[in-house]
Amino acid sequence: MNKISSIKLNILELWKDKLYLFFKNLNLKNNIFINFDSIFDGKNIIINVNEKKFNDYNCKKRNKCPTWNDLECNEEIKLSNLLTIKTNCTFNNANELTTRKDRNIASYYNVFVKDISKNLYDYIKKIQNGYISKEDNTKLFSYLFSILLKLRSNKDLKCYCKMNVDNHNEDVNILHFKFMAPSCSIDSYKRKYLKYKKKYLELKKIE
Numbered sequence: 088m089n090k091i092s093s094i095k096l097n098i099l100e101l102w103k104d105k106l107y108l109f110f111k112n113l114n115l116k117n118n119i120f121i122n123f124d125s126i127f128d129g130k131n132i133i134i135n136v137n138e139k140k141f142n143d144y145n146c147k148k149r150n151k152c153p154t155w156n157d158l159e160c161n162e163e164i165k166l167s168n169l170l171t172i173k174t175n176c177t178f179n180n181a182n183e184l185t186t187r188k189d190r191n192i193a194s195y196y197n198v199f200v201k202d203i204s205k206n207l208y209d210y211i212k213k214i215q216n217g218y219i220s221k222e223d224n225t226k227l228f229s230y231l232f233s234i235l236l237k238l239r240s241n242k243d244l245k246c247y248c249k250m251n252v253d254n255h256n257e258d259v260n261i262l263h264f265k266f267m268a269p270s271c272s273i274d275s276y277k278r279k280y281l282k283y284k285k286k287y288l289e290l291k292k293i294e
Contacts, residue, residue: 094133098131098235098236103229106225110215113211115211115212119138121207123136123137124251145259153261158199160173169203172199175196176194177195198230199261200261247268250267251268253265
């Protein structure tokens with residue numbers, strides 16, 4: 088994986104023009120596969136656009152690629168005249184076709200975008216040729232950022248305080264975005280808590 092470019096945004100303030108121009112001016116080689124990961128601190132988000140060696144979508148390797156109608160989601164939302172999304176999905180695993188209805192699992196909130204593109208490369212190219220407008224892009228990322236903030240405040244969600252929004256897009260050939268947390272392990276949090284508690288108690292003894 089090779090990082091192409093990155094951008095830092097304050098999602099609580101003036102990010103709309105900045106993100107649109109970032110995509111608009113991104114210099115992409117022809118016919119490459121790109122996605123992005125992010126780091127979010129509750130206010131600022133860093134979006135890293137990466138080029139990745141890519142052979143084919145995982146669903147094609149298993150002959151199980153879903154159509155739009157196959158996505159079993161509780162909500163279909165028209166964000167603009169161009170953009171329609173599905174979210175709150177029970178269909179969220181292209182490999183095993185599992186269904187989950189637990190609102191405390193981050194993948195329930197994954198966002199799929201209808202008919203616009205198969206992946207981030209196609210999406211950005213359509214911004215650059217004028218097919219996707221700044222208003223369309225703003226509508227989509229406003230929704231993504233609002234859900235990210237919502238999940239960051241959901242204490243019932245595992246590792247909620249580390250939640251990020253990513254575009255992985257290797258599983259299915261429909262543009263989609265995932266909400267994920269790195270090293271998401273409750274046990275690791277407990278270990279860190281005990282470690283820092285021990286350090287604190289040691290410092291108190293010194294005092």
